[in-house]
Amino acid sequence: MLTVDARLAKNEKIPWRLIEEEAILLDLEEGEVLRLNPVGTEIWNAIDGTRSEAEIVAHICHTFEVTHWTASRDVHRFLKQLLRHELVVKDPIV
Amino acid sequence: MGKSVSPAIQLSSQSRPGDPLRREGTRDAALVGAEPIDNVVVMEDHDGAYYAWKQAGISGRILLHIDAHIDWNWIADKDPRDLLQAQSLTQVESMLKDRCLWNLSDRRSEDLVHIGNYIYPSLKEGIVKEFYWIVPDSFMESPAERRNLVRQFQSLKRINPRAMKTVTVTDHRVVAEINNTKVTACILSRLPEIREPVLLDIDTDFLLTEPGESARAGDDLWKQLPWIWPEELVHRLRDKRVRTDFVTIAYSVEGGFTPITYKYLGDELAFRLRAPAHPQRRFQALAHKRLAACHRHRGEFGNAVSAFEQAVELEPEDASSHFNLALLLDAQGVSEKAAVRYRQAVQLDPTYATMYNNFGPIYQSLDRLEQARDEYQRVLRWDPQNADAQYGLAEALSQEGEWDDAISHYRTVIALRPAHAGAHRGLGFALMKRERWEEAITRFRHCVALKPHDGFAFFLLGEALLQQRRWDDAIEAFRTALRCGFRSITLNRRLGDLYLRKRQFRKALKQYRKGLRAWGWRTLFSIRERSRLLFEKLSRRKQPCSP
Numbered sequence: 001m002l003t004v005d006a007r008l009a010k011n012e013k014i015p016w017r018l019i020e021e022e023a024i025l026l027d028l029e030e031g032e033v034l035r036l037n038p039v040g041t042e043i044w045n046a047i048d049g050t051r052s053e054a055e056i057v058a059h060i061c062h063t064f065e066v067t068h069w070t071a072s073r074d075v076h077r078f079l080k081q082l083l084r085h086e087l088v089v090k091d092p093i094v
Numbered sequence: 095m096g097k098s099v100s101p102a103i104q105l106s107s108q109s110r111p112g113d114p115l116r117r118e119g120t121r122d123a124a125l126v127g128a129e130p131i132d133n134v135v136v137m138e139d140h141d142g143a144y145y146a147w148k149q150a151g152i153s154g155r156i157l158l159h160i161d162a163h164i165d166w167n168w169i170a171d172k173d174p175r176d177l178l179q180a181q182s183l184t185q186v187e188s189m190l191k192d193r194c195l196w197n198l199s200d201r202r203s204e205d206l207v208h209i210g211n212y213i214y215p216s217l218k219e220g221i222v223k224e225f226y227w228i229v230p231d232s233f234m235e236s237p238a239e240r241r242n243l244v245r246q247f248q249s250l251k252r253i254n255p256r257a258m259k260t261v262t263v264t265d266h267r268v269v270a271e272i273n274n275t276k277v278t279a280c281i282l283s284r285l286p287e288i289r290e291p292v293l294l295d296i297d298t299d300f301l302l303t304e305p306g307e308s309a310r311a312g313d314d315l316w317k318q319l320p321w322i323w324p325e326e327l328v329h330r331l332r333d334k335r336v337r338t339d340f341v342t343i344a345y346s347v348e349g350g351f352t353p354i355t356y357k358y359l360g361d362e363l364a365f366r367l368r369a370p371a372h373p374q375r376r377f378q379a380l381a382h383k384r385l386a387a388c389h390r391h392r393g394e395f396g397n398a399v400s401a402f403e404q405a406v407e408l409e410p411e412d413a414s415s416h417f418n419l420a421l422l423l424d425a426q427g428v429s430e431k432a433a434v435r436y437r438q439a440v441q442l443d444p445t446y447a448t449m450y451n452n453f454g455p456i457y458q459s460l461d462r463l464e465q466a467r468d469e470y471q472r473v474l475r476w477d478p479q480n481a482d483a484q485y486g487l488a489e490a491l492s493q494e495g496e497w498d499d500a501i502s503h504y505r506t507v508i509a510l511r512p513a514h515a516g517a518h519r520g521l522g523f524a525l526m527k528r529e530r531w532e533e534a535i536t537r538f539r540h541c542v543a544l545k546p547h548d549g550f551a552f553f554l555l556g557e558a559l560l561q562q563r564r565w566d567d568a569i570e571a572f573r574t575a576l577r578c579g580f581r582s583i584t585l586n587r588r589l590g591d592l593y594l595r596k597r598q599f600r601k602a603l604k605q606y607r608k609g610l611r612a613w614g615w616r617t618l619f620s621i622r623e624r625s626r627l628l629f630e631k632l633s634r635r636k637q638p639c640s641p
Contacts, residue, residue, distance in 0.1 A: 017178040024186060026174050030577065031198035033177060033190060 004057075004072075008079065008088045009049035016044075027085060034087075039064065043078055047088055053079060123291035123339045127332030127370055133340045134364045138445070140165055140344035141212035143295050147221045150340065154220060156288055158336065159213065160228040160327070161297035162304060162351070164246060164279070166213035168254050169206045172196045192254060209349070217275050222293065227279040230300060230321065234266055234281050243268055243279055282330050294331075294338040294367075298360040299351040301327065305456045306350070315453045316421060318353060319391045323384060324362040328370075341367050347450050354451045355421065358383065358414035379408040383415060395422050413443035417451070420476065429475050436476040449482030458490055466490045481510040485517055492524055500524045515545040519554065526558055534558045542574075549580025556588065565592055583609050 010016075016025040023041040025034040036044055042063055046056045053075065060071045082088040124131045135146045140161070159165065174196050180186045190196070197206070207215055216222045233239050244263055247270050251258040261270045267280040301320040308315055322330075345360045346352045352360070362380055386401030399422050405415040420435035439446045449455065454469035467490050473483035488503035504521035507514050522537030538555035542548055556571035572589045586609030593602035 015175050015178060019178075019180055019186060020183045022183060024178060024180075026177065026198075028174065028198065033174065033186075033196075033198065035183075035186070 004054040005052045006090050007050065007052050008047045008056075008083075008090060010044070010047055011087050011089055014087050018045075025087060027087065030085065039074070040078060043075060044082075047082075123337045125332065126294065126336045126338055126367065127328040130369050131338060131341055131367045134343065134368050135341070136343045136345070136360060136364050138345050138348055140209045140295075140297055140342075140346060141207055143342035143344065144207060144212040144216050144221075146342055147216060147293065147340070148219075152221055152293065152340065154223045156224045156226070156290060156292045157213070157216070157222040157295060158226050158228060158285075158288075158292040158338075159295045160282070160300050161295070162230055162299045163210070163297065164213075164227055165210060165297075166217075166225070166227075166277070167211040167250065168195055168257075169203075169211050169214050170195050170197045170199075171203055171206055171215075171218075174198050192256065194253060209344075209346070217272065222275075224275060225277045226285060226288075226292075227277065228282050228285065228300075229279055230303075231281050231283075232303070232321065233279075234284075240266075240268075247279070282327075282334065285334055285336075287334075288336065291337045291339050294336065294341045296327075296341070296363060297344045297346050297351070298356065298363070299346045301359055302352060302356055304351065305353055305453060306459065309453070309456055309460055309462070315353065315456070316355070316425070317391045317393065318356075319387060320356065320359065324359055324366055327363070328366045347445075348448060350450050350453075350456050353453075354446065354448070355387075355414075355418055358412070361414075375408055379405045379412065379415075382408070383418075386418065390418075390422065395426055398422050399426070411442055413439040413446055416442065417446050424472055424475070433476040440477075447477070447480065447482075449486065452483070452486075454483070454486045454490070458486065458493070461493075463490045463494050479510060481507050481514065484510065485514065485520075488517070488520055492520055495527075497524045497527045501528070513544055515541045515548065515551075518544065519548065519551045522551075522558070523554060526554065526561075529561075531558050531561050535562070547578045549575045549578030552578060553580050553582065553585055556585075560588065560592075565595060568592060569596075 014025055014027065016023055018024075018041070021038065021041065023036040023044045025036065025044075026032075027034055039060070042060060043056060046059050051059070056079075057068065057072045057075045060066070060075055061068055064071070079088070083090065133150070135142070137143070137146070172192075172195050177186055177189055177196070180189060197203075203215075213222065213225060217225065229243065233243055240263070244261065247258075247261045247268055251261055251270070258270055258272045261268065263269075266284050267278055269279075270277045301322055301324065302318060303313075303321065305315050305318075308318055341364075343360050343363050345357050347354050347357050365376060365380075382401045382405040386398045386405065389395070389398035389401060399419060402415045402419045402422065405412065406419070409415065416435045417439035420432045420439060423429075423432035423435060436446075452469040452473050454466045454473075457463070457466035457469060467487060470483045470487040470490065473480050474487070477483070484503050485507045488500050488507060491497075491500035491503060501521060501524045504517050504524060507517035508521065511517070518537045518541040522534040522541065525531075525534040525537060535555065535558045538551050538558060541551040542555065545551065552571050552575035556568045556575060559568035559571055569589065569592050572585055572592070575585055576589075586605045590602045590605035590609065593599070593605060
């Protein structure tokens with residue numbers, strides 16, 4: 001279960017790089033190469049192990065000038081996907 | 095008997111790995127068929143040749159690969175992390191065009207090499223600098239056969255057009271260029287003169303027509319004769335003035351390429367190459383075996399038995415003669431004596447107890463189930479505890495829909511070999527057909543515990559769970575099947591239906607779309623049919639309300 005105050009960090013086992021401002025991720029468990037769009041890339045960049053979902057939503061609202069409702073819906077959905085694919089981990093030990 | 099070298103290699107070589115003279119092959123090179131060759135390595139699986147070359151420190155050599163199969167294919171061994179070194183997204187896209195060459199599953203490189211592709215790493219690592227594939231004469235006999243050969247090269251080119259730019263057919267040779275390495279397929283008589291010592295790599299299946307092909311042509315597989323005997327092959331190589339210091343020979347019985355009755359031809363080749371002037375006794379034994387095979391081919395079983403018995407007198411420790419005698423005696427209805435011979439063969443060489451010591455798997459693959467059953471039953475007459483034959487029989491019975499008999503044989507296999515994942519899966523499938531869902535689920539769970547990447551087992555597990563209305567568990571099983579690489583229209587449809595049931599419409603749509611993409615019209619028709627049935631059902635429900 002993903003809650004708004006949960007802190008997320010990138011899975012260290014996932015190799016990735018920013019190319020032309022888009023994140024390219026290698027999901028070697030699933031055998032997939034993932035290319036994130038600009039919004040996805042911004043969320044991916046914001047996942048740093050210290051920010052909660054609510055903070056990421058605020059960051060997206062500010063960057064893309066969208067309503068809070070839209071941002072929270074999209075960010076939540078995206079984070080759930082990342083969690084399901086184990087690309088990010090919840091509540092990392094800092 | 096030759097040593098099996100895959101993957102652990104044992105060499106009889108005197109030289110040290112990495113020795114420069116060894117690498118060039120100049121010091122020990124011998125004229126094939128005229129001078130003795132010190133390094134002859136015999137193995138079951140042909141990829142052992144790659145490990146043998148590596149261990150001997152060989153590099154930069156011409157390979158003479160005498161085989162009914164090319165044994166070269168692209169390996170998805172590119173490190174996906176290289177994708178992250180791209181300078182632009184366009185470059186990433188361009189790199190991903192060769193999608194099947196990237197090792198996205200992150201498997202270790204040694205796990206990617208097998209009997210069908212071991213020449214690829216040999217080329218890539220510089221062990222081989224030029225590669226001649228000597229094909230059986232029949233491959234060039236007719237235009238249709240030649241076209242088949244060209245097609246093999248073209249399909250390799252399609253996978254990686256950047257690395258394999260040209261395929262040309264000239265003067266009964268098919269020539270391709272792979273990353274500046276020349277690959278030539280031709281028959282032995284068209285082999286150009288090679289002035290330097292080669293790596294000689296022979297598959298015993300080169301000497302015989304593939305059993306599956308012979309069965310399709312309606313031939314009696316037990317009466318087959320080689321199209322060329324080792325003696326003639328060695329003579330032809332000598333006439334071509336082929337020189338070598340390193341020979342690898344594969345039996346290739348496992349997988350059904352070389353019939354087990356002719357496994358000894360691999361040993362014969364090794365004897366003839368190691369010592370062209372071999373001992374008279376051995377020569378006589380080989381002559382008797384050849385004569386016996388000719389008698390068997392003509393249906394003269396009595397003469398064949400006598401000839402093999404003479405071979406046994408000369409070489410009582412030779413498992414192949416005992417095994418051939420077992421078959422002949424069984425054909426004559428002397429089952430007990432046949433069983434004794436079989437047991438002797440297995441005692442002398444346990445590899446004769448393989449699942450490929452009969453043609454059951456070949457007949458089964460051709461859907462000739464009665465013949466397959468006869469094959470398995472013969473082995474079981476000799477050795478009722480033979481788990482492979484029990485399993486083969488269970489599979490054949492299952493294919494015929496004889497579920498209860500299949501269940502009983504699967505249970506026997508599991509009793510004999512509890513870790514037989516295939517038997518657990520087969521038993522689960524047969525139990526499913528009998529609608530014993532819970533038992534089937536238990537069996538599938540056993541199977542995936544033993545073989546965690548068996549996508550088909552996960553799919554079947556999902557089917558059984560679906561019948562038990564355990565929707566979440568079924569979704570999990572189907573998703574795992576997908577992760578294991580199992581692809582089927584039914585799987586996408588089942589997942590689509592399950593997501594629909596859980597009102598996860600986007601996910602359902604995604605699965606239907608995937609199914610459509612993979613299978614096109616079949617899915618569309620299936621969806622249309624389902625919606626039509628649903629419509630009819632709803633219309634019927636509405637009827638009582640209508641005036």
